[in-house]
Amino acid sequence: MTARLLKGACLVALLPLMAACATGARTTGAARIPVVNDPAPIVSGTMRPYQIRGRWYRPAEQPNYDETGTASWYGDQFNGRPTATGERFDMYALTAAHKTLPLPGLVEVTNLANGRSIVVRINDRGPFVDGRIIDLSRGAADQLGMLQRGVGEVRVRYLGPAPRLGSAQPLQYAAGVAPAPAPARPAPAAEAGRYWIQAGSFSDRRAARRVADRLGDRATVDVAGQGDSPLYRVLVGPWPDPNAAETARQAVVARGYADALLISAR
Numbered sequence: 288m289t290a291r292l293l294k295g296a297c298l299v300a301l302l303p304l305m306a307a308c309a310t311g312a313r314t315t316g317a318a319r320i321p322v323v324n325d326p327a328p329i330v331s332g333t334m335r336p337y338q339i340r341g342r343w344y345r346p347a348e349q350p351n352y353d354e355t356g357t358a359s360w361y362g363d364q365f366n367g368r369p370t371a372t373g374e375r376f377d378m379y380a381l382t383a384a385h386k387t388l389p390l391p392g393l394v395e396v397t398n399l400a401n402g403r404s405i406v407v408r409i410n411d412r413g414p415f416v417d418g419r420i421i422d423l424s425r426g427a428a429d430q431l432g433m434l435q436r437g438v439g440e441v442r443v444r445y446l447g448p449a450p451r452l453g454s455a456q457p458l459q460y461a462a463g464v465a466p467a468p469a470p471a472r473p474a475p476a477a478e479a480g481r482y483w484i485q486a487g488s489f490s491d492r493r494a495a496r497r498v499a500d501r502l503g504d505r506a507t508v509d510v511a512g513q514g515d516s517p518l519y520r521v522l523v524g525p526w527p528d529p530n531a532a533e534t535a536r537q538a539v540v541a542r543g544y545a546d547a548l549l550i551s552a553r
Contacts, residue, residue, distance in 0.1 A: 323393070324530075326448035330372045333390040339415045346387045352445035356420035358396065359438045360428035361413075370411035381430065384411035384422040391449035396421065397442040398431040404550070405430045406529060408449045482532035483524035484539050485548045495519035502539065522550075 336345045362378040370376050372390050383394065388409050397404040407427050414422035421443050423431070433439045486502060489495040498521045499506040509520045523539060526532035532549050539547040 323448050323450045325451045327372075327391050327451040329389050329448070330391070333371050333412065337412075342415075344386050344412075346389065348389055349387070349445055350447075352388060352394075353442070354420055355399070355440065355442045357418050357438055358421045358423055358428075358431075358433065358441040358443075359414055359416065359419050360423040360425055360433060362425035372410040374410050376411065376424070377426075378424050379426040380424055381405060381407045381427045382410050382424045383407045383427055384413035385409045385420070385443075386412060386415070388445055389448070393446040393449045394421070395442075395444045395446055396423070396427070396431065397444075398433060399440045399442060401432050403431050406446065410449075482526045482529050483522045483550050484532060484536045485550050486521040486523055486539050486544045487546065489519045489521070490517075492519045495521050498544075502542065 334346045336343055338344075361384075365376050366378045368376050370382075370384075374391075376382070383396070385392075385394070388394065390410055390412075392409045393406055394409055395404055395406050405427060407423065411422070419438070421441065423433070425434070428434050431439070431441070486506065487495070487498055489498070492508070495508045496519075499508050502521065502523055506521055506523045509522050510517050523535065524532065526535060529549065536547050536549050
């Protein structure tokens, strides 16, 4: 037990160092896009125009892709089958299919009904249904709170090339964002870096402050919601890319905050 506590303390002590050493982000306009140090090569065969049910689709680089539309999800009947990139479809991994974005790539998907956001790996083509812009894995739909309805309105934003990590494993840094009462106010320093860890959410400001004090100088308390029942979120960060932020999140989990989430400030 003592060894485990010591390990957790050492991990958290390294948080400032991880922040300093994290890879920077390149920018496109005002948006900050995570840098992928080990990008997988684009699968050339998936960039050719193709025809489905009499309709042509023309994949292309789309660095400014930012669309709102309907998302669906797919699961058991395709589990274990090859995707368009040649990876095996894992319905519990955070992946998705898109008709024209480069493969493999990363996109941020936001459920407009509840505010949850995740980063998923695009490794397949689809959905070939009118009005739908993305087809999520079961795991991604679960993170976004879309399993019961089956479809939902989402915002999809292209982030860039995906790392070499394939779909056989979940992208650990693509954790979902817990819904917060609207209107939510971003953390005061949210623009300083894109990725934060939410260690917890509390109805008692003093409880949130105690947690923030335990987690050190990088932890702040942010008020989400208004009226008689505000929530006090303990945020740690920021980090400029999701890989560094996920490493920091695991350190927070090691301190005993098992529900810590990786969130992105927009």
